[in-house]
Amino acid sequence: xxxxxxLAAAGAFALALPAVPATAQQDLSFDAYVQLLIAKAxxxxxxxxxxxxxxxxxxxxxxVIRLDRAQPGSPTSSGYPALAPYIARxxxxxRIRGGRSARAEWSGTLRAIERDYAVPGEIVVAIWGxxxxxxxxxGGFDLSQAxxxxxxxxxxxxxxASEWVALMKVADKGYSxxxxxxxxxxxxxxxxFLPSVYLRLAADGNGDGRADIMNDSADALASxxxxxxxxxxxxxxxxxxxxxxxxxxxxxAYRTPIAAPVCSRVHERHSVYKPVSEWRAFGIQPQRAIGxxxxxxxxxxxxxxxxxxxxxxxxxxxLEYNCxxxxxxxxxxxADEIAE
Numbered sequence: 001x002x003x004x005x006x007l008a009a010a011g012a013f014a015l016a017l018p019a020v021p022a023t024a025q026q027d028l029s030f031d032a033y034v035q036l037l038i039a040k041a042x043x044x045x046x047x048x049x050x051x052x053x054x055x056x057x058x059x060x061x062x063x064v065i066r067l068d069r070a071q072p073g074s075p076t077s078s079g080y081p082a083l084a085p086y087i088a089r090x091x092x093x094x095r096i097r098g099g100r101s102a103r104a105e106w107s108g109t110l111r112a113i114e115r116d117y118a119v120p121g122e123i124v125v126a127i128w129g130x131x132x133x134x135x136x137x138x139g140g141f142d143l144s145q146a147x148x149x150x151x152x153x154x155x156x157x158x159x160x161a162s163e164w165v166a167l168m169k170v171a172d173k174g175y176s177x178x179x180x181x182x183x184x185x186x187x188x189x190x191x192x193f194l195p196s197v198y199l200r201l202a203a204d205g206n207g208d209g210r211a212d213i214m215n216d217s218a219d220a221l222a223s224x225x226x227x228x229x230x231x232x233x234x235x236x237x238x239x240x241x242x243x244x245x246x247x248x249x250x251x252x253a254y255r256t257p258i259a260a261p262v263c264s265r266v267h268e269r270h271s272v273y274k275p276v277s278e279w280r281a282f283g284i285q286p287q288r289a290i291g292x293x294x295x296x297x298x299x300x301x302x303x304x305x306x307x308x309x310x311x312x313x314x315x316x317x318x319l320e321y322n323c324x325x326x327x328x329x330x331x332x333x334x335a336d337e338i339a340e
Contacts, residue, residue, distance in 0.1 A: 033151070034152070040165050041169075054144045055144065060153075061184075064141065064145075080269070082302050083301040084302055086326045090130065091337060095129050098133065103121060109221055113205070116225075119224075123331070127191065130334065141182060144167060146183075147186045167195040170198055175214070190217060190221075191213055191224045193227075202223045203226040204222065205221055232316075234313060239332040241309065241310050242286070245283075246284075254271040263323035266324060271298040273296065275296075276292045279298060284298065286310055299311050318332060
């Protein structure tokens with residue numbers, strides 16, 4: 001996603017930051033910086049009433065800064081943690097059980113979503129399960145405070161300043177500050193959308209004229225489906241299928257030579273794309289039905305003799321939601337379990 005810069009001069013306020021500060025040190029005080037944010041939001045049409053209630057008593061949150069500083073940078077090692085243990089933790093019996101229950105409870109809504117958005121209901125439910133445990137864990141950070149803190153901190157100022165202004169526009173739709181709570185990094189609601197994503201893709205799933213992803217599960221499910229449709233989900237194709245790889249086959253020999261412009265470490269592990277028929281000619285056998293003309297990439301993350309998959313372009317749509325092979329594989333596999 002692309003984010004608009006806050007102010008042309010915003011970068012002038014960023015300083016080099018200590019590794020683990022108790023409080024961020026900036027050229028401007030937090031209060032003064034918030035006034036810049038308010039001016040930007042006001043210029044983009046946010047009402048004075050919304051700005052007043054969303055900034056009352058606002059102060060920086062040191063915990064948010066510590067959490068942001070603790071995020072890893074770009075890894076330099078060529079090694080990868082094994083996929084299998086991650087799958088065992090994230091596609092467990094409780095999450096499968098919860099997904100099947102949610103699919104049954106919202107079957108009518110999901111049928112409508114499949115008709116209107118052409119995205120399988122089990123994929124939508126799997127995202128819901130991974131993001132918030134089917135709505136049980138949505139985060140408790142005051143989003144106005146968290147995003148203002150991150151913007152003021154300066155490490156990713158343009159991103160978070162833009163998201164703070166977007167949050168004000170969400171609040172201007174009539175949502176209370178208490179409703180607008182979420183993760184320390186600004187994601188919120190059942191699908192954990194950033195405010196800018198909400199403004200672009202949140203959908204009304206129950207026909208009441210609102211897209212309330214915080215409190216209404218039908219809206220949240222429709223919004224996830226709308227995200228996937230916007231990202232290019234192809235109707236009638238699976239996200240991927242398990243594949244049998246014959247002993248001695250060198251998967252690494254077919255790794256893609258193309259460097260992806262974003263999330264390069266995710267895509268460098270995939271093979272070149274070939275039609276299923278060509279992989280069959282090499283002895284690679286899909287374990288589920290898939291058309292011979294479908295373009296797929298071969299992925300065997302844990303090395304020779306371990307599970308492998310043929311991944312379609314729909315797998316890349318899952319990566320649009322969270323650019324991680326661990327995340328995307330666990331969503332796809334959870335969706336398969338939910339559908340059974």
